[in-house]
Amino acid sequence: MRVFKEKDYAAMCRRAANLMAAQVTVKPKSVLGLATGSTPLGMYELLGQWCAAGDVDFSNAISINLDEYKGLRPDNDQSYRYFMETNLFKHINIAPENTHVPDGTRDDAKAECARYDALIEELGPIDLQLLGLGHNGHIGFNEPGDVFVRDTHRVDLSQSTIDANQRFFASEADVPRQAYTMGIGAIMRAKHVLLIASGAAKADIIQQAFFGPITPHVPASILQLHRNMTLVGDEEALSKI
Ligand code: GLP
16 A cells, blocks of 8 residues: 655645546546545645646546435535536536436436446446545445445445534435445456545544454455555544554
8 A cells, every 4th residue: 555644635635636637647548436525625626727727638537436325416516416516527628428426316226226337347447446534434435334345335324424424414304314335346446546534533544444454344444455555645634554
């Protein structure tokens, strides 16, 4: 595992944006696995600026997002499709038809998960998979449990995830209880995994995920087995490793 310990959030974003820009520069038709959450926001902003300046080109890139809330429409401002459009896609020159997010409006979970896995199979393997880290060790919405789930699946969000994400919604009751998420299999098949983390609140879970036992109770711990894993964090998040 490669570790970049950066002095603060801005430096972390710069490092991560550089790694993604390098990926599409070296391989313009890269398949990028993308993540939501507050951690990638600064990185996405930089990529938008660099794209506008002509320094990075996403015109041939393909994106596959990790997850989506079940039941939210793409135009709901809390949906992950909306997040990606607002915070990244509209600021870079990626072709809209090359951006993929699970469809939260599809009620038939089996059909939607099968569709998403077929898409990943057709377009993948993912060249660079960006990941944030949940406070409970989740990646995408792969929540702690007794097993690692390989394929795209519908998850019941844990109470700690609902609590953590409540800040984006009007009230706790508005937070969706379920989501679709890419499974651990597609993440582990990515050629390169880039996990980003910021802030003291992530220090304990970073330590457990990368230096504790490999267990589905800390889903990110499986990344210890990935052969091309890069961790980029600020000093606070990496203070315990
Ligand atoms: C969400 C997302 C994850 C994200 C995580 C951390 O629940 N599904 O993909 O990595 O939370 O979010 P944040 O970056 O805001 O800490």
